[in-house]
Amino acid sequence: xxxxxxxxxxxxxxxxxxxxxxxxxxxxxxxxxxxxxxxxxxxxx
Amino acid sequence: xxxxxxxxxxxxxxxxxxxxxxxxxxxxxxxxxxxxxxxxxxxxxxxxxxxxxxxxxxxxxxxxxxxxxxxxxxxxxxxxxxxxxxxxxxxxxxxxxxxxxxxxxxxxxxxxxxxxxxxxxxxxxxxxxxxxxxxxxxxxxxxxxxxxxxxxxxxxxxxxxxxxxxxxxxxxxxxxxxxxxxxxxxxxxxxxxxxxxxxxxxxxxxxxxxxxxxxxxxxxxxxxxxxxxxxxxxxxxxxxxxxxxxxxxxxxxxxxxxxxxxxxxxxxxxxxxxxxxxxxxxxxxxxxxxxxxxxxxxxxxxxxxxxxxxxxxxxxxxxxxxxxxxxxxxxxxxxxxxxxxxxxxxxxxxxxxxxxxxxxxxxxxxxxxxxxxxxxxx
Numbered sequence: 263x264x265x266x267x268x269x270x271x272x273x274x275x276x277x278x279x280x281x282x283x284x285x286x287x288x289x290x291x292x293x294x295x296x297x298x299x300x301x302x303x304x305x306x307x
Numbered sequence: 308x309x310x311x312x313x314x315x316x317x318x319x320x321x322x323x324x325x326x327x328x329x330x331x332x333x334x335x336x337x338x339x340x341x342x343x344x345x346x347x348x349x350x351x352x353x354x355x356x357x358x359x360x361x362x363x364x365x366x367x368x369x370x371x372x373x374x375x376x377x378x379x380x381x382x383x384x385x386x387x388x389x390x391x392x393x394x395x396x397x398x399x400x401x402x403x404x405x406x407x408x409x410x411x412x413x414x415x416x417x418x419x420x421x422x423x424x425x426x427x428x429x430x431x432x433x434x435x436x437x438x439x440x441x442x443x444x445x446x447x448x449x450x451x452x453x454x455x456x457x458x459x460x461x462x463x464x465x466x467x468x469x470x471x472x473x474x475x476x477x478x479x480x481x482x483x484x485x486x487x488x489x490x491x492x493x494x495x496x497x498x499x500x501x502x503x504x505x506x507x508x509x510x511x512x513x514x515x516x517x518x519x520x521x522x523x524x525x526x527x528x529x530x531x532x533x534x535x536x537x538x539x540x541x542x543x544x545x546x547x548x549x550x551x552x553x554x555x556x557x558x559x560x561x562x563x564x565x566x567x568x569x570x571x572x573x574x575x576x577x578x579x580x581x582x583x584x585x586x587x588x589x590x591x592x593x594x595x596x597x598x599x600x601x602x603x604x605x606x607x608x609x610x611x612x613x614x615x616x617x618x619x620x621x622x623x624x625x626x627x628x629x630x631x632x633x634x635x636x637x638x639x640x641x642x643x644x645x646x647x648x649x650x651x652x653x654x655x656x657x658x659x660x661x662x663x664x665x666x667x668x669x670x671x672x673x674x675x676x677x678x679x680x681x682x683x684x685x
Contacts, residue, residue, distance in 0.1 A: 269423075274415070276676045280672050284523060285405050287522055288405045
C-alpha cells in the first residue's frame with residue numbers, strides 16, 4: 263500500500279519536474295530564436 | 308469424426324455468445340453512432356473472429372495470434388501509430404503557450420489516482436479483485452486518454468487486462484464530450500466559463516518547430532528514459548512533418564502507415580477479447596475505473612487551471628485545464644463549446660488545443676514514468 267503511495271507521489275513529482283524542465287528549455291529556445299526572426303522580418307522590409 | 312468437432316455452433320459457450328454480441332455492438336457503435344469507427348469497427352470484427360468456436364483465428368498459429376505476437380507483444384504497433392500521430396499533430400498552439408504543459412502534467416493525476424484506487428481494491432489492501440501492482444498501473448494508464456500509450460504500458464507490464472484496458476481507453480476517448488462537460492460545469496461558474504483569454508501575438512518560427520521535437524526527445528529521454536520509445540516515435544513523426552524536406556515521408560506516416568497499423572492494431576486487439584478471458588468481474592471494474600481516471604484527469608486539470616487563472620489575474624480560463632487530458636481534439640472542442648455557451652464571443656479553441664497537445668506529451672511522459680517506477684516497487 264505504501265509502495266503505491268510512493269509511486270503516486272514520485273510519479274507526479276517526476277512528471278512535473280520533467281515537463282517543467284521542458285518548459286524552461288522551450289522558454290529559452292523561444293528567447294533565442296525569436297529575435298533572429300524579427301531581424302529577418304526587418305531585413306525583408 | 309463427431310459433428311461436434313467441426314460444427315462451430317455446437318461448441319458455442321455462453322461467453323462466446325456474449326462476446327459475439329459485444330463485437331456486434333462495437334461495430335454498430337462505429338457505423339451507426341460514428342463512435343471512433345476507425346478503431347471500433349476493426350476491434351468489433353476481431354472480437355467476432357476470436358469468439359467463433361473452432362475458428363482458431365486467435366489461437367496459437369492463427370493469424371490474429373501471429374499479429375498479436377508480432378505487433379502487440381513486441382510493442383511495435385503502438386510505436387508505429389505514434390509516428391503517424393506525431394506527423395498529424397501541429398504543436399504550434401502549444402509552442403505559442405508553453406505554460407500549458409503544466410496543465411498537461413496536472414491532468415495526469417487521473418492515471419496515478421486510479422492506479423492507487425485499483426491497487427487498493429486488489430492486491431494492495433482489500434483483495435476483492437485480482438489486480439496486481441502491474442495490473443493497477445495498466446488500468447491507471449487508461450487516464451492517459453491515449454490508446455497507443457495504454458497499449459504500450461499494459462503490454463510492457465504484461466497486464467492480464469490489456470484487451471479490456473485498450474477497449475476502455477478508446478471508448479472513453481470517444482465519450483469525452485459526455486464525460487467532461489458535467490465535471491467542468493460543476494467546477495467552473497458561468498462567469499469563469501465566460502472568461503475570455505487574450506490572443507497570442509505572432510507565430511512560431513519554423514526553426515523552433517524543427518528544434519522542438521529534437522529537444523523534447525533529448526529532455527524527456529534523458530530524464531525519463533523509459534518514455535524514450537513513445538516520445539521518440541511521436542517526435543520523429545513530428546520532425547518528418549515540420550522539417551519541410553520530407554513531405555512524402557510525412558504524408559506516408561500520416562496516411563499509409565497510420566491507416567495500415569490502425570487496421571492491424573484494431574483487429575488484433577479485438578482478437579484478444581476471447582470470452583473466457585474477457586468476461587470476468589474485473590473487466591467491468593476496469594471500465595468503471597476508466598471513467599474514474601478520465602474524471603480525475605479533468606478535475607486535476609481544471610484545479611490547476613483555476614490556480615493559473617488566479618495567479619495570472621484572470622488571463623487564463625480555468626476550463627482549458629480539462630484539455631490537459633490529451634484526448635485530442637475532443638476535449639478542445641468540449642471547452643470551445645462550453646466557452647461559447649457561456650459567452651458567444653468567447654473563442655477558446657486555440658488555447659484549449661495548446662493544452663490538449665501538451666497533454667499528449669504529458670501522457671507519454673506519464674506512461675514512461677509508470678514503466679520506470681512500477682518495476683522498482685515489485
